[in-house]
Amino acid sequence: MIIGVPREIKNNENRVAITPAGVEAFKVAGHKVVIESGAGAGSGISDRQYVAAGAEMLASPGEVFGVSDMIVKVKEPLAQEYDLFRENQLLFTYLHLAPEPELTGALLRKKVTGIAYETIQTSDGALPLLTPMSEVAGRMSVQIGAQFLEKHYGGLGVLLGGVPGVPPAKVVIVGGGVVGTNAAKIAVGMGADVTIVDKNPNRLRYLDDIFGARLKTLISNPYNVKEAVTKADLVIGAVLIPGARAPRVITEDMVKSMKPASVIVDVAIDQGGCVETIDRVTTHNDPVFIKHDVVHYAVANMPGAVARTSTFALTNVTLPYALALANKGFSRAVREDAALARGVNVIDGKVTYQAVAEALGLEYTPLQ
Numbered sequence: 001m002i003i004g005v006p007r008e009i010k011n012n013e014n015r016v017a018i019t020p021a022g023v024e025a026f027k028v029a030g031h032k033v034v035i036e037s038g039a040g041a042g043s044g045i046s047d048r049q050y051v052a053a054g055a056e057m058l059a060s061p062g063e064v065f066g067v068s069d070m071i072v073k074v075k076e077p078l079a080q081e082y083d084l085f086r087e088n089q090l091l092f093t094y095l096h097l098a099p100e101p102e103l104t105g106a107l108l109r110k111k112v113t114g115i116a117y118e119t120i121q122t123s124d125g126a127l128p129l130l131t132p133m134s135e136v137a138g139r140m141s142v143q144i145g146a147q148f149l150e151k152h153y154g155g156l157g158v159l160l161g162g163v164p165g166v167p168p169a170k171v172v173i174v175g176g177g178v179v180g181t182n183a184a185k186i187a188v189g190m191g192a193d194v195t196i197v198d199k200n201p202n203r204l205r206y207l208d209d210i211f212g213a214r215l216k217t218l219i220s221n222p223y224n225v226k227e228a229v230t231k232a233d234l235v236i237g238a239v240l241i242p243g244a245r246a247p248r249v250i251t252e253d254m255v256k257s258m259k260p261a262s263v264i265v266d267v268a269i270d271q272g273g274c275v276e277t278i279d280r281v282t283t284h285n286d287p288v289f290i291k292h293d294v295v296h297y298a299v300a301n302m303p304g305a306v307a308r309t310s311t312f313a314l315t316n317v318t319l320p321y322a323l324a325l326a327n328k329g330f331s332r333a334v335r336e337d338a339a340l341a342r343g344v345n346v347i348d349g350k351v352t353y354q355a356v357a358e359a360l361g362l363e364y365t366p367l368q
């Protein structure tokens with residue numbers, strides 16, 4: 001199989017979908033890897049390192065898409081990439097289709113086989129190709145929140161950990177999964193007063209067990225969410241229903257009740273966002289906007305800012321699945337691995353992931 005890796009083009013997306021170790025693994029298995037020149041630069045990987053591992057460098061994305069049986073990427077394709085897809089090409093990447101009708105339409109028209117990292121799900125409910133980036137984004141969310149709480153960034157002028165004689169900031173994390181747990185680790189470590197809200201009581205029990213008295217837990221319902229965010233200095237949005245558009249757990253009324261110059265970091269923005277007042281995705285270049293006197297951060301590729309860490313963390317988990325697709329071919333690979341099969345969102349002009357079909361009002365066709 002020919003595996004193609006284009007350079008990422010989303011704003012400040014410095015990650016790349018393959019490392020030299022991945023190139024070598026494909027070569028040893030008898031495949032060919034083509035990479036767009038410069039694709040690894042943002043992650044500190046040179047063309048020379050890729051060539052030494054056995055890759056061929058190509059000058060343009062058109063050449064990469066043109067010759068490859070499988071495209072391996074990091075982020076969802078952007079509009080300027082839609083014309084590059086070939087019919088029946090395998091596309092292995094984050095897709096986040098539920099809030100992306102145009103991208104979904106392009107994949108269906110071109111009959112691309114789209115396998116989404118974020119919906120590959122093992123039988124215990126884990127999302128192994130989302131987890132490492134959620135670890136990164138969860139940890140980043142607190143450092144970003146701390147920065148935007150500084151006065152000259154538009155925030156309240158509050159130090160997360162407080163100082164002796166002055167109480168710490170109140171951090172409310174809505175969603176206690178991987179992002180939420182990693183955000184809590186950093187916020188607790190910085191000495192903040194941290195509350196985590198989740199709809200799953202067993203998750204709250206687990207968090208209570210691991211954090212003990214350093215963290216407060218709260219079951220998610222509109223009353224509790226409002227009570228918590230009204231008092232918060234920093235709110236982190238971290239809910240997920242796999243594949244679906246994020247539920248808008250934090251309503252406009254709740255945001256209006258927040259303190260002026262408090263901060264919201266909506267990590268769930270890649271699935272459409274869980275805060276009603278966030279009506280647009282922001283970028284690393286222009287990351288925040290103010291609404292109802294509250295600072296809103298809504299960057300959908302947060303790990304792209306710490307690309308060296310993120311590229312290695314991501315490719316550690318994507319490579320085994322990409323190798324399985326190349327070695328066995330698509331049909332056998334998904335037949336033999338139910339977790340991988342759950343990643344298939346579109347194939348042959350049909351939507352094969354129910355939550356995506358429901359979010360976009362499209363017909364759902366089971367993969368079988």
Ligand SMILES: NC(=O)C1=CN([C@@H]2O[C@H](COP(=O)(O)OP(=O)(O)OC[C@H]3O[C@@H](n4cnc5c(N)ncnc54)[C@H](O)[C@@H]3O)[C@@H](O)[C@H]2O)C=CC1
Pocket residue numbers: 118130131133134135137174175176177178179180197198199200203220238239240241246247249266267268269270271299300301302303
């Ligand atoms: N913006 C970015 O750059 C990045 C965004 N993400 C996104 O962050 C989001 C969270 O990801 P993970 O933590 O890995 O998911 P997860 O599945 O580990 O955790 C989600 C949690 O949300 C909870 N939840 C669902 N509905 C809820 C509700 N109504 N109220 C309270 N809790 C609710 C679930 O019980 C679960 O514990 C996803 O949308 C993910 O794609 C992840 C990495 C980077």
Ligand SMILES: CC(=O)C(=O)O
Pocket residue numbers: 075094118130133134270300301302303304
């Ligand atoms: C998961 C995701 O949205 C990201 O890593 O950019």
